[in-house]
Amino acid sequence: MTTPDHISPIDPIVLSQALIRLDSVTPCTGDSLDLLVEALEPMGFTCHKLVFHELGEDSVPNLYARLGEASPNFCFAGHTDVVPVGASDQWQAGPFDADIIDGQLWGRGAADMKSAIAAFVAAVSKYLAGGAALKGSLSFLITGDEEGPAINGTKKLLQWLTERGEVIDHCLVGEPTNPNSLGEMAKIGRRGSLHGMLRVDGIQGHVAYPDRAKNPIPDIVKLLAELNKDPLDRGNAFFQPSNLEIVNIDVGNESHNVIPAAARARFNARFCSEWTGETLQTELTQRLNRAGVDYHIDWWLSGEAFLTGEGVLSTSVQDAVEAHTGQRPELSTTGGTSDARFIKNMCPVVEFGLVGATMHKVDEHVSVNDIHTLTRIYTDIIIRMVG
Numbered sequence: 001m002t003t004p005d006h007i008s009p010i011d012p013i014v015l016s017q018a019l020i021r022l023d024s025v026t027p028c029t030g031d032s033l034d035l036l037v038e039a040l041e042p043m044g045f046t047c048h049k050l051v052f053h054e055l056g057e058d059s060v061p062n063l064y065a066r067l068g069e070a071s072p073n074f075c076f077a078g079h080t081d082v083v084p085v086g087a088s089d090q091w092q093a094g095p096f097d098a099d100i101i102d103g104q105l106w107g108r109g110a111a112d113m114k115s116a117i118a119a120f121v122a123a124v125s126k127y128l129a130g131g132a133a134l135k136g137s138l139s140f141l142i143t144g145d146e147e148g149p150a151i152n153g154t155k156k157l158l159q160w161l162t163e164r165g166e167v168i169d170h171c172l173v174g175e176p177t178n179p180n181s182l183g184e185m186a187k188i189g190r191r192g193s194l195h196g197m198l199r200v201d202g203i204q205g206h207v208a209y210p211d212r213a214k215n216p217i218p219d220i221v222k223l224l225a226e227l228n229k230d231p232l233d234r235g236n237a238f239f240q241p242s243n244l245e246i247v248n249i250d251v252g253n254e255s256h257n258v259i260p261a262a263a264r265a266r267f268n269a270r271f272c273s274e275w276t277g278e279t280l281q282t283e284l285t286q287r288l289n290r291a292g293v294d295y296h297i298d299w300w301l302s303g304e305a306f307l308t309g310e311g312v313l314s315t316s317v318q319d320a321v322e323a324h325t326g327q328r329p330e331l332s333t334t335g336g337t338s339d340a341r342f343i344k345n346m347c348p349v350v351e352f353g354l355v356g357a358t359m360h361k362v363d364e365h366v367s368v369n370d371i372h373t374l375t376r377i378y379t380d381i382i383i384r385m386v387g
Contacts, residue, residue, distance in 0.1 A: 007043055007129040012115070012122035012375045013105065013368060015039065017098035019114040020107035025084050027152075028144035030061035032080035032114070036142060039121050040065045043128055045140070050160060052152040060145040060152040064161065067124075068137030072169035074385045075139040076120045076378075077154065077343055079146030082109040083360050090362045104365040111366045112359035116174030117142065119371055123378035127387065136386035139168065146339050150302070154339040158346055170313045170385060171349040172378075173340050176356030177332075182370045183325030186317050187351035189307035189333040190341055191239060191270045194277050195300040196284065198223060200293065204261035216263040217251060219293040224249075224265055226287045232271065232280075238307055239272030239333050244284075270336075277301035303341035307333065308348045313385070317350050320380035324373055352377075 015035075022031045030049065037047045045065040053059040066073070085095040085108050093099040093106040100106070105115065124138060145153030161168070178184045200220045205213025224246055235241035246267045253260040271280050281299055288295060308314065314331060322328040329352070343349045354374060358364045 007125055009129045010039060010122040010125040012118045012371050013100075015118035015121060016105060016110070016115040016371060019080065019118060020098040020105075020109050021096055023096050024080050024082055024109070024144065026081035026145065026147040027058040027060045028081040030144070033061050033063040033142060033144065036063060036080075036117070036121065036140070037065070040140065043067065043125060050157065052156040054151050057149055057151050060143070062144060062153055062157050063140065063142040064157055066137055066139040068134050070134075070136050071167070072386065073137040073139055073167060074382070075141050075168040075171045076174060077141040077171050077339060078113050078117045078174045079143045079153070079339065080109075080114060080117065081144045081147045082112070082114070083147050086362050092363055095364075100368060103368050105368055105371065106363065106365040108364055110364050111176045111354050111356055112364070113174050113176060113353055115366055115371050116176070116353040116374065119375040120174060120378045122375045123382055126375070126379050127382050132387060134386050136169075138382065138386060141168070141171070141343075143339065150339065155342045158342055161346075168343070168347045171340075171343045171347055172313070172317070172381065173338060173343070173349060173351040174353040175338050175340075175351045176353045176359050177351050178353070178355045180355065180357060182355055182367075182373055183321050183327045183329055185332050186314070186321070186329045187333065187335065187338075187340070188310075188314055188331045189238060190303065190305065190335065190337055191242065191272055191333065192275070192277060192280075192305035193302040193337050194269045194271060194280055195302065196267045196269075197298040197300070198265045198267070199296045200263045201296070202259065202261055202263070205259045207257045207259055210259065213259040215259045217260070219291070219295070220249070220263040220265055222291040222293055223288050223295055224267070226291045227267065227284060229287070232269070232283075233274045235272050236274060239274075239305065242269060242271040242275065244269040271305055273305045273307060275305070277304055303337045306341060306344045308344065308350060311348060313348050313350050316381055316384040317352050320377050320384060321352065323380060324377045
């Protein structure tokens with residue numbers, strides 16, 4: 001396909017700052033997406049701003065933009081929503097001021113992941129400004145609902161694409177994948193995530209008359225002990241061992257002389273490809289039953305474990321990163337979940353972005369030089385995939 005005339009390269013730092021200055025704490029409003037539309041439409045992208053809603057959840061704006069109609073469709077996916085700033089008075093620079101201090105860009109979303117979005121937009125503009133044609137299509141899949149429940153975001157966008165008969169052939173997600181320096185790591189998979197909400201009912205009463213009450217705390221302690229008595233697995237060649245963490249225990253009791261009426265606990269298991277959500281739930285249920293006490297549990301599976309096999313996408317990412325940083329990134333499955341867990345159902349997906357050492361922290365910041373380098377890496381990947 002031919003490309004539009006008079007494309008001016010976009011400065012990734014200026015666009016990063018503009019995005020950070022828009023307060024888009026999850027679930028974000030559409031301001032960040034409107035800014036992206038303003039950048040993409042002059043390059044010839046057809047933009048669709050889509051708002052999805054589910055009962056009991058916030059309506060969330062999302063963006064799908066595509067340049068070209070031919071295959072393959074190479075997509076960049078990301079999110080413009082950010083986590084809350086925390087204690088704003090503890091920030092060295094305003095969390096939404098996007099100041100540059102000592103070569104670092106400061107602000108909420110600098111690492112996770114507005115700067116990566118800006119870098120890919122800038123990479124596309126740089127590629128198109130050179131006058132080169134696309135052997136395929138480029139697209140953006142951007143949500144405002146990744147840091148939150150992730151119900152009305154990427155998952156719904158993919159359903160919308162499927163209903164339209166539209167296909168993504170390869171997807172690059174711009175999450176911050178590097179632990180310490182740019183070029184260390186790309187992600188080709190993620191562990192699954194299974195949540196359990198556990199409750200044991202008792203009978204409230206006075207601590208001096210335990211025969212007239214039933215204390216639920218010893219029983220919930222037995223249940224939690226069974227969950228972690230044995231390791232879940234040893235991991236495998238691609239995944240670290242699964243782990244189960246108890247994240248909350250609550251009895252709702254402020255009194256020193258009252259046996260509580262109920263005890264609740266929440267836990268989360270991050271599991272490798274040795275399990276599916278269903279088989280792990282079965283295993284954990286068997287462990288709970290060994291405690292020999294009555295309980296109630298609700299389960300929530302937020303993502304299955306997945307792995308993208310080595311292929312044209314992972315090789316292109318590795319080659320481009322090595323060309324511009326001098327190191328070949330490790331292909332890893334470490335870390336938490338991302339929206340790649342939804343995209344993998346449609347196409348191969350690889351994640352590569354900035355250094356994530358400060359993401360979700362007070363004083364989130366990234367190197368300005370790294371943003372420029374990431375832009376060059378992304379331009380190189382575009383050339384390898386559809387250039």
